[in-house]
Amino acid sequence: MYIGIDIGGMTIKAGLVNDNGEIIAKKTIKTDVGHPEKAIQDIANLCFDTAKEGNVDFSDVVAIGTGVPGTAHNGVVSFAANIGWYNVDYAKMLSKLTNKPCYLGNDANCALIGEWRFGVAKGYKDVVAITIGTGVGLAVIVDGKMLLGNRSAGTEGGHIRIKERGLKCACGREDCWELYASTTSLLRRAEAIAVANPDSIIARLIAEKGLDGFTVFEADEKGDKEIAKMIDEYIDDIVEGLVNYVNVFRPELIVLGGGISKRERIFKPLEEKVNAKAYGGKNNPQVYIKTAKFFNDAGIIGAAALAMQD
Amino acid sequence: MYIGIDIGGMTIKAGLVNDNGEIIAKKTIKTDVGHPEKAIQDIANLCFDTAKEGNVDFSDVVAIGTGVPGTAHNGVVSFAANIGWYNVDYAKMLSKLTNKPCYLGNDANCALIGEWRFGVAKGYKDVVAITIGTGVGLAVIVDGKMLLGNRSAGTEGGHIRIKERGLKCACGREDCWELYASTTSLLRRAEAIAVANPDSIIARLIAEKGLDGFTVFEADEKGDKEIAKMIDEYIDDIVEGLVNYVNVFRPELIVLGGGISKRERIFKPLEEKVNAKAYGGKNNPQVYIKTAKFFNDAGIIGAAALAMQD
Secondary structure, eight states: OEEEEEEOSSEEEEEEEOTTSOEEEEEEEEOOTTOHHHHHHHHHHHHHHHHHHTTOOGGGOOEEEEEESSEEETTEEEEEGGGTEEEEOHHHHHHHHHOSOEEEEEHHHHHHHHHHHHSTTTTOSSEEEEEESSSEEEEEEETTEEOOOGGGOOOOTTOOBOOOSOOBOTTSSBSBTHHHHSHHHHHHHHHHHHHHOTTSHHHHHHHHHOSSHHHHHHHHHTTOHHHHHHHHHHHHHHHHHHHHHHHHHOOSEEEEESGGGGOHHHHTTHHHHHHHHSTTGGGSOOOEEEEOSOSTTHHHHHHHHHHOOO | OEEEEEEOSSEEEEEEEOTTSOEEEEEEEEOOTTOHHHHHHHHHHHHHHHHHHTTOOGGGOOEEEEEESSEEETTEEEEEGGGTEEEEOHHHHHHHHHOSOEEEEEHHHHHHHHHHHHSTTTTOSSEEEEEESSSEEEEEEETTEEOOOGGGOOOOTTOOBOOOSOOBOTTSSBSBTHHHHSHHHHHHHHHHHHHHOTTSHHHHHHHHHOSSHHHHHHHHHTTOHHHHHHHHHHHHHHHHHHHHHHHHHOOSEEEEESGGGGOHHHHTTHHHHHHHHSTTGGGSOOOEEEEOSOSTTHHHHHHHHHHOOO
16 A cells, blocks of 8 residues: 655645555645645645545555655755745655655656556656646656656756747746647637637637636637637647657657646647657657546556555 | 777768777778668778777777667667668678677767767766757767667657747758757858848858858958847857757756857857756756767767777
């Protein structure tokens, strides 16, 4: 038995996970943002409670893995802006409180480890994982090993510049890929169409239901041509970044995560488009694209998988 | 003693290299393009001749390494367009003819291995090497290991899309980085300025001496303001691609190769500009940028280093 901890800006989720990557029990607490010592004490108690919840004696827990939304290096959270942690000696502190081996990783990396051990990436040696949400995340397995970079500060993969429109990114650069490939971008574009065309299907749907992913795809299905064209362009922007990563890493597989990756309208054209544009065309090995197996539980399962250090 | 072979589109160079990465003797032959069997026989003879040239008995040669301008996988040249080799079982064939262990790598990867073992990248674990020439090449060491990708088809690093001007790339995409960061791009821009300004310093220099890198930098030094502005923009285009790779790999070091990397005007501003734009700014480890130690002999030394499999 392992425990996987998924630290988020709002909640901390814990799961008791067996050797097959199945969640036996789950518990959630609120994140005490900005107070790492208190939070780690909370997490230790959460571990005890989660084992209890699963009717497992805590002595049967082999190890604890944690995924954190930020830079994790050698068990230390060096930098996690949205939970307010800087240079927190996490693994050592949690290990002291729980008396278990504790492992720490970046949350996107953990999610890929989960897919690699128990999900769609099982058996592959070269994998690129892209998660599309409010931002765009990257995790990479190179020849069977997670790419970390110097002090584990690599794979900030949403932040590759792909255009020159002058759109400002929070990272300080302009025209980063995530400004075009994130769901935030999809919504921004849909809103612009609605504002410019007050009688359009999308404008009416937004007035009725508010703006979210569902509204956008509903407008597309109901025949809003501007929205359809916009989604096609959005797909092409996703493709451009994916092709960049194929040319650099030439993975066997791309794992696509985030709610939008489950949309056929988005997902279906990607594999063909990416392979058509990738360097060397048919002379090079083709790339498979799959949607992630784990969604809401990806963090827990991935963190637990991180703890399975065999 | 090792032998390093550098296969190019015009010539094949061989060097007898000692354990310290020093070239003891060197010989060159013409490349018999499109005839791999004949070429490999030539290379075997070249190995014997190079050992003789260095007054070394061939039995003292431990192994032979070769760098090839294309995709090399498990000793096989799968795809090397400009020498016309496809699926050539190189290492096995050369080994049969020379009775030595033979190793094969992509030439850009070999050059980085040379820098890593004997040059400026010595002691680093995470290194990105960028070679700027008529194209732009990439080689990467991730946590002490060369990044190869599926069937060694990765690190086509000139082919990441960074703009949207519609410039066609030979790879089939538009606006690949190498269209903006290669010396080809620098010359193309200089020529456009000369054509538009027939009385400019650059136009006069081109009329007098022809168009090459020297002319461009001479015009800059002589005060051609349009050329100065263009070089500044060219530097920024190099920076954008470098920052992309810093964000993805977070290397400790970038090794810059190609003749232009020795130009102070180009090289000097890069480190500061790249670190200023890289993700996380001062919160993340800074990146060093160094020019490669080996230039004309990089291929030979790198190929020999590849053969030092200890």
